[in-house]
Structure formats: C-alpha cells, structure tokens
Amino acid sequence: MKQRITLKQIANTFNVSIATVSKALKDSHEISNATKLKIQEYAYTHNYRPNSIALSLLNKKTKTIGVIMPSILNPFFVKTFSGIEQVANDKGYNVIAIVSHSKLEKEIASIHMLENGLVDGLLISLSEETEAKQQFNHLKSFIDNAGPIVMFDRVSDSINTDKVIVDDFNCAYKATEHLIKTGCKHIAVVSTLDNVGIIKLRINGYLKALEDYKLPVNKKIINLIKPRYDFETEIKTMLDYQDVDAIIGLEEFSAVESMVIAQDRGYNIPDDISIISFTSSDFFKYTKPSITCINQHSVFMGKTAAEILISKIEQPLGTEDVFETKTIKTTLVERKSTKSLANSY
Amino acid sequence: MKQRITLKQIANTFNVSIATVSKALKDSHEISNATKLKIQEYAYTHNYRPNSIALSLLNKKTKTIGVIMPSILNPFFVKTFSGIEQVANDKGYNVIAIVSHSKLEKEIASIHMLENGLVDGLLISLSEETEAKQQFNHLKSFIDNAGPIVMFDRVSDSINTDKVIVDDFNCAYKATEHLIKTGCKHIAVVSTLDNVGIIKLRINGYLKALEDYKLPVNKKIINLIKPRYDFETEIKTMLDYQDVDAIIGLEEFSAVESMVIAQDRGYNIPDDISIISFTSSDFFKYTKPSITCINQHSVFMGKTAAEILISKIEQPLGTEDVFETKTIKTTLVERKSTKSLANSY
DNA sequence: CTGAAAGCGCTTACAG
DNA sequence: CTGAAAGCGCTTACAG
Numbered sequence: 001m002k003q004r005i006t007l008k009q010i011a012n013t014f015n016v017s018i019a020t021v022s023k024a025l026k027d028s029h030e031i032s033n034a035t036k037l038k039i040q041e042y043a044y045t046h047n048y049r050p051n052s053i054a055l056s057l058l059n060k061k062t063k064t065i066g067v068i069m070p071s072i073l074n075p076f077f078v079k080t081f082s083g084i085e086q087v088a089n090d091k092g093y094n095v096i097a098i099v100s101h102s103k104l105e106k107e108i109a110s111i112h113m114l115e116n117g118l119v120d121g122l123l124i125s126l127s128e129e130t131e132a133k134q135q136f137n138h139l140k141s142f143i144d145n146a147g148p149i150v151m152f153d154r155v156s157d158s159i160n161t162d163k164v165i166v167d168d169f170n171c172a173y174k175a176t177e178h179l180i181k182t183g184c185k186h187i188a189v190v191s192t193l194d195n196v197g198i199i200k201l202r203i204n205g206y207l208k209a210l211e212d213y214k215l216p217v218n219k220k221i222i223n224l225i226k227p228r229y230d231f232e233t234e235i236k237t238m239l240d241y242q243d244v245d246a247i248i249g250l251e252e253f254s255a256v257e258s259m260v261i262a263q264d265r266g267y268n269i270p271d272d273i274s275i276i277s278f279t280s281s282d283f284f285k286y287t288k289p290s291i292t293c294i295n296q297h298s299v300f301m302g303k304t305a306a307e308i309l310i311s312k313i314e315q316p317l318g319t320e321d322v323f324e325t326k327t328i329k330t331t332l333v334e335r336k337s338t339k340s341l342a343n344s345y
Numbered sequence: 346m347k348q349r350i351t352l353k354q355i356a357n358t359f360n361v362s363i364a365t366v367s368k369a370l371k372d373s374h375e376i377s378n379a380t381k382l383k384i385q386e387y388a389y390t391h392n393y394r395p396n397s398i399a400l401s402l403l404n405k406k407t408k409t410i411g412v413i414m415p416s417i418l419n420p421f422f423v424k425t426f427s428g429i430e431q432v433a434n435d436k437g438y439n440v441i442a443i444v445s446h447s448k449l450e451k452e453i454a455s456i457h458m459l460e461n462g463l464v465d466g467l468l469i470s471l472s473e474e475t476e477a478k479q480q481f482n483h484l485k486s487f488i489d490n491a492g493p494i495v496m497f498d499r500v501s502d503s504i505n506t507d508k509v510i511v512d513d514f515n516c517a518y519k520a521t522e523h524l525i526k527t528g529c530k531h532i533a534v535v536s537t538l539d540n541v542g543i544i545k546l547r548i549n550g551y552l553k554a555l556e557d558y559k560l561p562v563n564k565k566i567i568n569l570i571k572p573r574y575d576f577e578t579e580i581k582t583m584l585d586y587q588d589v590d591a592i593i594g595l596e597e598f599s600a601v602e603s604m605v606i607a608q609d610r611g612y613n614i615p616d617d618i619s620i621i622s623f624t625s626s627d628f629f630k631y632t633k634p635s636i637t638c639i640n641q642h643s644v645f646m647g648k649t650a651a652e653i654l655i656s657k658i659e660q661p662l663g664t665e666d667v668f669e670t671k672t673i674k675t676t677l678v679e680r681k682s683t684k685s686l687a688n689s690y
Numbered sequence: 691c692t693g694a695a696a697g698c699g700c701t702t703a704c705a706g
Numbered sequence: 707c708t709g710a711a712a713g714c715g716c717t718t719a720c721a722g
Contacts, residue, residue: 001491001493002490003665006715007715008716011577017692018716019694019718020692022716022718023717031691049461050461051461051714052458052461052463053462053715054402054698054717055716055717057700057715058426058716072423072426072427073424079418085417085442086444091454094443096442097426098430099439100596116394116397117349117398120400135350144346145346145349145394146349205361256628256631265584281628283631288633351700352700353699361702363700363709364709366704367701376707395699396699398700399700401703402698402699402714404712
C-alpha cells in the first residue's frame with residue numbers, strides 16, 4: 001500500500017493552491033483550460049480519487065445505512081437483507097450489516113456505534129429481548145442524534161417511525177382457514193419464539209379463525225417452545241397425548257422439524273396430519289411431501305423498507321414528519337403437506 | 346433529529362478551548378479536576394459522543410471492513426458472512442456487505458467505492474465473470490490504495506494476497522471415492538457454475554479418483570450446465586441416454602434438484618442412483634432421503650478469513666508482507682442418499 | 691483566472 | 707492548568 005494521492009500533493013507538484021486543484025477536477029468554469037487540462041490529466045494518470053471520509057465530514061452525509069437483524073442464519077432475514085442491499089446499492093448507498101443475535105445488549109452497542117455519524121439512517125428488526133423487555137431508549141437516541149429509522153417485521157408500537165410489516169393476523173387466519181376448509185379440526189401451532197409481537201398477532205389470527213368456524217380451542221396444542229426446552233420432546237409429547245390433525249409452524253424450523261417428528265411416529269402427511277409453515281424457504285419444495293407455506297415476500301419487504309428509509313434520508317430538511325406503516329401482502333403457496341381443497345367438499 | 350452536540354459547543358458553554366474539552370473528556374492529567382468534572386458531567390447529561398467520521402479522517406482508520414460476495418441467496422455465502430460478521434464485531438469492526446451478483450462491473454464499482462477511504466481492508470470471493478475474464482486490476486488498485494485483501498473460496502493465483510480456501514481437489518476426491526466404495530461405477534457430476542477455478546479443481550479431484558480406482562471416464566456425464574440452458578432438460582437427457590448410478594452436485598441446487606428429477610423418473614435413491622452434494626445446508630437433513638454432503642465449515646472459513654484480514658490491518662507499518670493460503674478441512678456427512686459402506690463389502 | 695480563509699469535528703505536540 | 711496552532715482531506719463563498 002503506497003500513499004494515496006491527495007489534492008495537496010497535486011497542488012504542490014503544479015505550484016497552485018488546493019482550491020484550484022479542487023475546482024479544476026470539478027471542471028469549474030472558473031479555471032483556465034490549460035490548468036484544468038494538466039491537472040485533470042495528472043490526476044487521471046495518478047489515479048486520484050477524493051477521500052470519502054473527508055467528504056462525509058464536510059457534507060454530514062455518509063451515504064451509508066445500517067441494518068440490524070436478529071439473525072442472518074434465517075432465510076427470512078437473508079432475503080429481506082438481499083432486498084435492502086439491492087435498493088441501497090441502486091441508490092448509491094453502502095450498507096453496514098449487524099447481527100444482534102437477539103440480544104438487547106448487542107443491539108444497544110451497535111446502535112450507539114452507528115449513531116456517531118457512521119450512517120445516515122437505520123433499518124432494524126428488533127431482537128427478541130428488546131421486545132420482551134420493552135426497552136427502546138437506544139432507538140429514540142438514534143432518531144434524536146443520527147437520522148431516520150425504518151423498522152421491519154419485528155416492530156414496536158412504542159416507537160414512532162415508519163414500519164414495514166407482514167399482515168401476521170390475517171396471514172395466520174388464512175392459514176388456519178385453509179386447514180379448516182380441507183377438513184382439519186385439531187390444529188396445533190408450534191413456534192420457538194415467544195415474546196415477540198408478531199407471534200401474538202399470529203396466534204390471534206389463528207384463534208379468530210377457530211372462532212369464526214366454531215371450532216373449540218385447545219390451549220395444549222398452542223405450543224410456544226422456550227429455548228431451554230427440548231423441541232423434539234415437546235412435539236412428541238403433544239402428538240402422543242393430544243388430538244392433532246394439523247400443525248402450523250410459525251417459522252421454518254418449527255414446521256419442517258415437526259413434520260419429520262410426526263413422520264417418524266408413523267403419521268402420514270397430509271392425511272393424518274397437515275403441515276403449513278410461515279415464511280417460504282426454497283427448500284420446502286424439496287421435502288417429502290413438499291411443504292405448503294405462506295410466502296411473505298421478504299425480498300420485497302426489504303426493498304420497500306430500504307426505499308422508505310432512503311426517501312426519508314433524502315427529503316429536504318424541515319419536511320414535516322409523517323410516518324407510515326406499510327403492510328406486505330402474503331400469499332398461501334399450496335403444496336403437498338396439506339390436503340387439496342377439491343377433495344374435502 | 347436535533348443537532349448533535351460537539352466539542353465546540355461544550356467549549357463555548359464553558360468559555361474554554363476545544364482542546365481543553367477534548368482533554369477533559371479523555372480524563373487527561375493535564376486538566377484540573379474541577380474543569381474535568383463539570384465538563385464530563387455536562388457531556389454526559391447531553392449525551393456527547395465523538396464523531397466517528399472525524400476520528401476516521403484523523404486516524405486514517407475507519408474500523409470498517411468490506412465484504413464482497415457473488416451472492417447472498419446461497420447458504421454457503423450466508424454462513425461465511427456470518428462467521429465474518431462475528432469476528433469483525435468481536436474485534437470492534439463494522440462490516441460493509443456488498444453483493445456482486447457475479448458481475449465484474451459491479452465488483453469493480455464496489456471496490457472503487459470502498460477504496461476511497463471507506464474501509465481498512467477487504468474480504469472478497471470473486472465473481473464468476475471476474476474469473477472468466479481474468480481481470481484483476483481493481484483488486485491490485487485496492488491493495489495499492491486502500492489496504493490488505495483476503496480472498497476466500499473463489500480466489501485467483503494472479504493476485505498475491507492471503508487466501509482462505511477449501512481443499513476442493515481432495516474434497517471431490519473423497520466424495521468420488523466414497524461413491525466408488527459403496528459400489529457406484531457411473532458417477533455423474535452436475536454444476537450450474539463453470540468458469541470458476543474451484544469447479545475445475547473439483548473436476549480434477551473427481552477424475553483422479555476415477556483414475557486411481559481404474560474406472561473409465563464418461564465426459565457426457567460431467568454436466569456443467571450454462572445459465573442459458575434448462576437445468577431440468579439437461580438432467581433428464583443425461584438420465585435417459587447415459588448410464589448413471591451416482592450424481593455429485595457441486596452446489597446445493599444441483600444436488601437437490603437432480604435428486605428430485607431422478608425420483609420423478611422413477612429412480613430409487615440411493616439404490617439406483619446415489620447423491621452427494623458439495624456444501625452442507627441444514628435442509629439436507631429434511632429431504633427424503635436426507636442428502637449426504639460435504640461440510641465445508643463455511644462459518645469457520647468466514648471467521649478465519651476475517652481474523653487474517655484484521656491481523657493484517659493491525660500489524661505495525663513496515664512489517665514485511667508474507668502471504669499465506671489457509672486450507673479449510675472438509676468432512677463428509679453421511680446420510681441416506683448414499684449406500685452405506687458396510688453393505689458394499 | 692487563482693488563492694486565502696473558514697470550516698466539517700476531532701487530537702496532540704508545543705507554548706505559556 | 708489552559709490554549710493556540712497545525713493538521714486529517716476536502717469544498718465553497720469571497721477577494722483580488
């Protein structure tokens with residue numbers, strides 16, 4: 001690594017001022033053609049490029065956004081991130097990606113780091129712990145000191161910002177309804193998350209569907225499995241001691257793992273037990289049977305969130321703050337882990 | 346967003362110099378306790394935090410590294426990125442993530458962007474096009490102007506830097522050998538990548554194993570499928586017109602998709618056709634049958650690459666450049682898509 | 691047509 | 707114990 005060339009050095013070699021060089025390189029009409037030409041040529045052959053950090057300091061804009069997610073080893077967030085990255089790059093922004101590993105402390109530390117002038121705005125999906133403890137001061141601090149925030153998927157009503165969410169209530173309603181219409185009556189719900197707002201919404205949607213179709217609720221088959229519990233044991237116990245003819249997995253792991261456990265116990269999918277999964281992984285096509293799922297259009301969600309954030313960053317100073325909450329429509333992708341509607345009527 | 350507080354403002358409110366405030370906040374012994382106390386207290390209650398951009402300009406260090414990958418919708422890169430992110434954050438670095446979408450042009454633009462002082466170093470896995478066109482000037486330019494590079498997985502010998510790779514040759518050899526030992530004689534290779542160095546290494550490892558076990562080579566079942574061709578048609582044609590009793594998929598998609606196509610055509614896996622996949626996806630556990638694969642320990646690869654990069658960034662100026670190439674050991678994860686060794690002897 | 695000055699927010703060697 | 711000065715790399719309004 002040799003020394004990077006600066007305006008100062010160019011100015012020295014031609015015995016002109018830094019200001020002249022700066023203007024010459026911007027092809028300013030203030031500068032004579034002769035000077036411009038020799039400076040531009042020199043700069044080009046010496047591969048001069050302006051220092052972004054100096055420009056950031058000057059403009060108080062970094063053209064960088066931060067993204068904080070609870071996990072990256074989760075297809076939902078990977079796809080969302082992919083959408084964010086695409087839009088950001090199209091609009092000339094870099095993205096700093098941080099994984100909170102669902103820890104509040106990590107989230108706070110990361111935000112404080114980004115807050116010190118590193119980014120122009122922030123996209124965040126809250127960590128479980130943040131939602132559980134309802135602690136949001138770090139977010140408020142960011143908004144006060146650094147710039148706009150757009151929350152996606154795991155959001156909180158306590159913070160007044162733009163949000164992009166999935167219609168979790170209706171989504172769960174739709175899934176439950178589909179199972180009911182294909183003849184299921186004892187529909188279990190399985191999740192490895194708990195203290196998260198979206199899970200509550202999903203459960204409510206599920207309960208509403210049961211109510212509307214006049215099916216009884218069995219709380220023992222609403223199975224929110226805490227991290228310290230053994231997933232397999234919980235599912236086996238449920239299958240052995242409760243009536244279950246369908247399982248809604250609230251994330252991919254819950255769905256696919258429940259299906260495998262049920263198969264191991266001799267149940268036929270979908271005839272004995274139907275399976276629907278929230279969030280759509282490409283791999284659901286390849287399981288046996290392939291898994292019916294709810295496509296949350298996560299790439300699109302990421303794109304939408306990034307677009308909103310960047311438009312907020314670039315809006316003229318003094319624009320009145322109007323926050324919107326965008327809801328991404330979901331679609332049910334029917335595959336082989338649920339019975340077909342045609343057969344049940 | 347209110348105005349962020351600066352040293353200057355603190356200096357003004359106490360009628361002292363900026364230098365004094367700066368020193369007071371660093372608890373310098375040069376400053377009287379009284380001054381320190383009032384300044385520190387004021388800074389604390391007003392939530393003062395130093396501007397990172399200003400510090401970067403001063404120190405010529407950004408405590409940020411760049412990561413450029415061909416894709417993020419690929420579990421291998423997601424895991425590698427996860428490893429990188431962990432190590433970087435542990436060591437106090439932010440990471441700017443950029444996806445090249447296998448395009449040389451995007452790769453060049455991204456590197457030039459990062460080169461202008463944005464990052465202290467770069468981790469990169471080359472795009473297909475870069476390898477195909479053997480064009481590396483942008484990488485050389487980064488090394489000259491910005492800092493160290495560590496290449497991972499898709500690397501090039503033409504660039505003299507640190508590298509972290511998988512032992513693709515031996516890896517393919519091992520996979521092929523395993524298939525041979527379980528009784529396969531007509532082993533196909535399927536990939537959707539072509540012009541990439543790692544693919545050549547894998548093919549060579551495969552060929553060497555055939556040679557060592559004195560099996561004939563059938564070039565028609567070495568199937569590197571170009572993007573413009575239809576994957577399904579290619580595989581069907583191969584299965585219909587060639588003798589095939591095993592398939593090695595060089596990436597996840599090729600393996601799982603080939604398996605499904607073979608099953609659709611009535612082949613039993615693994616008795617008629619065995620399947621092995623390069624790179625280990627968690628979902629291979631859940632297919633029917635579960636898929637035997639090569640675990641490349643991609644999280645570990647990411648961690649290793651990040652550690653090397655950061656140690657290079659932090660090494661004292663003037664340290665002699667010594668570049669190393671680290672090879673990550675792989676392991677064969679036996680599942681149900683290959684016959685068991687026991688049965689074949 | 692060219693340059694000196696002020697400034698973005700900070701630090702540190704040096705003077706007083 | 708405190709502050710003026712120089713500097714990181716750049717831009718722009720202003721003077722000449």
